[in-house]
Amino acid sequence: MHSWATLAVALLANGVAAQNMLRFACSQLVVDRIDPLVNPGVRYTPHLHQIVGGNSFNLTMDISKHDLAAQSSCTSCTFNEDLSNYWTAVMFFKAKNGTYKRVPQVGNGGPQGQLVNNGGLDVYYIPSGKVTAFKQGFRMLAGNAANTDNSKVSKGNICHRCWTSTNDNTFVGGAPCSGSDTVDIPQDTKCKMIRQTIIFPACWDGKNLDSPDHKSHVTYSGSGASGGGSCPSTHPVKLPQVMYELMWNVSSFMDKSIWPDSGPALMYSMNLGGAAAHGDYVFGWKGDSLQKAMDKNCNLNKDCPAAGLTAQTPAKYNACNIKQQAPETVDGWLKALPMGEMAIKA
Numbered sequence: 001m002h003s004w005a006t007l008a009v010a011l012l013a014n015g016v017a018a019q020n021m022l023r024f025a026c027s028q029l030v031v032d033r034i035d036p037l038v039n040p041g042v043r044y045t046p047h048l049h050q051i052v053g054g055n056s057f058n059l060t061m062d063i064s065k066h067d068l069a070a071q072s073s074c075t076s077c078t079f080n081e082d083l084s085n086y087w088t089a090v091m092f093f094k095a096k097n098g099t100y101k102r103v104p105q106v107g108n109g110g111p112q113g114q115l116v117n118n119g120g121l122d123v124y125y126i127p128s129g130k131v132t133a134f135k136q137g138f139r140m141l142a143g144n145a146a147n148t149d150n151s152k153v154s155k156g157n158i159c160h161r162c163w164t165s166t167n168d169n170t171f172v173g174g175a176p177c178s179g180s181d182t183v184d185i186p187q188d189t190k191c192k193m194i195r196q197t198i199i200f201p202a203c204w205d206g207k208n209l210d211s212p213d214h215k216s217h218v219t220y221s222g223s224g225a226s227g228g229g230s231c232p233s234t235h236p237v238k239l240p241q242v243m244y245e246l247m248w249n250v251s252s253f254m255d256k257s258i259w260p261d262s263g264p265a266l267m268y269s270m271n272l273g274g275a276a277a278h279g280d281y282v283f284g285w286k287g288d289s290l291q292k293a294m295d296k297n298c299n300l301n302k303d304c305p306a307a308g309l310t311a312q313t314p315a316k317y318n319a320c321n322i323k324q325q326a327p328e329t330v331d332g333w334l335k336a337l338p339m340g341e342m343a344i345k346a
Contacts, residue, residue: 019227021126022293023112024078024301024311026052026086027318028119031102033326033338035087036061037139037214037280043326047145048090048269048338050105052076052120054083054284055322061085061282063137063210068284074320076120078301080310084284086123086244088198089145089268089277090330091185092337093253096260099333103248103266106193109169112300116314124243125290128202128227131240133291134283141214142200143278150183150275156199156223158277162186163193166251176225176243184274185266192251194266198279200242202228203235214280240294244279271337 031050039045040060051057054072061068072083091103105119115122143158159177163170173179176197186194201218208217218239222229227241250266259265270276283290289308298304303311324330328338 019127020297020299021124021227022079022298022300023115023122023124025107025115025117025122025314025317026077026120027117027314027320028105029053029055029057029076029085029320030322030324031090031119031330032324033328034059035280037141037282038145044328045326046270046339048330049087049280050090050119050121051085051087053085053282055320056083057085057322059325063139067136068282069136069286072284074317075312076317076320077123078311078317079289080312081286081289081308082284083286085280085282086121087280088121088196088244088246089270091194091196091248091266091268093250094260094263094265094267095258095333098260099335100337101253101333102331103250103253106166106247106249107168108195108245108247109167110171114169115301118314118318122245124225124245125240125294126225126227126243127240127294128229129238131202131227131238131294132204133285133288133294134239135209136283137209138283139210139214140200140218140281141278142198142281143276145270145276145278146272147275148272153183153275153277154220154223155181155183157220158199158274159183159197160185160274160277161195161197162188162191163195163247164190166192166249168193168247176245178224182274185264185268187264187266189254189256192249192254194248194250196244196246196248196277197225198244198246198277199223199225200279200281201235202239202241203231204237204239205235206237240290242281269337269339271339
């Protein structure tokens with residue numbers, strides 16, 4: 001068992017503020033071409049996503065009617081009380097012969113301990129001082145799936161890191177989105193894994209659960225995984241800072257002889273690079289469990305009786321899956337990225 005001093009040093013080594021925070025694994029719920037936030041009601045959306053969280057995830061998820069916590073019977077995330085949905089684009093490798101293969105995801109270790117997941121991603125809720133938990137129906141988007149301009153991305157909030165080992169417990173580098181981290185996806189055969197970090201805004205206008213661009217109701221207050229700074233008067237309510245961490249295992253693709261003769265070997269499912277990295281978030285914690293977790297200083301991925309949080313075993317959250325709602329083959333070698341097909345309204 002870590003002493004507090006040891007844990008504090010470990011957290012600082014990871015560049016994450018040395019206060020208690022939730023850090024937990026979420027396994028793959030489904031890999032699917034739907035997006036109820038940006039393209040509600042559409043099957044075969046413009047690009048493929050990997051989704052984690054509550055199993056009531058569906059095509060529309062109308063903000064006024066869909067209660068994730070009430071309608072989900074399981075979650076692919078660690079805590080029983082968290083029926084939220086979290087999703088991102090999928091990374092692909094393009095071979096010299098023009099075929100594509102989805103890059104597998106693995107769990108993430110580091111100083112705070114290994115997280116076990118079957119695909120999926122790791123989620124952080126980082127408080128900075130007194131924070132107000134999200135309200136039922138809240139949703140937001142970080143990043144821009146159509147962006148091709150690195151200069152329009154805050155490297156302190158969305159970034160990639162090259163890991164030269166497949167051992168996720170061998171921590172590399174400093175704070176998330178610092179040092180040699182890049183907006184671009186590293187295109188280097190020395191990388192065995194690529195860690196993707198997506199940090200969401202931590203200041204809210206206090207009124208709107210969403211906005212037309214899914215961004216204007218929230219704003220950043222600084223960069224990096226610090227929990228954020230003071231909030232501006234336009235967005236005065238301090239939220240827990242949500243951060244996604246994904247480990248893409250690229251080790252089986254690092255033979256340069258199979259790389260394309262020109263252009264990138266690694267890209268996201270939009271057929272774009274790191275500048276288009278993005279994350280979607282729909283809040284779905286039961287009752288006031290997240291507020292209690294923040295108030296009671298719940299930590300990492302452990303049971304927290306003071307807030308009523310109970311952690312599932314990996315076997316339990318790994319078993320929470322749903323079928324694709326836009327059925328298609330997404331694994332193995334593909335002739336093209338899953339971007340075609342006419343969108344079909346549900």
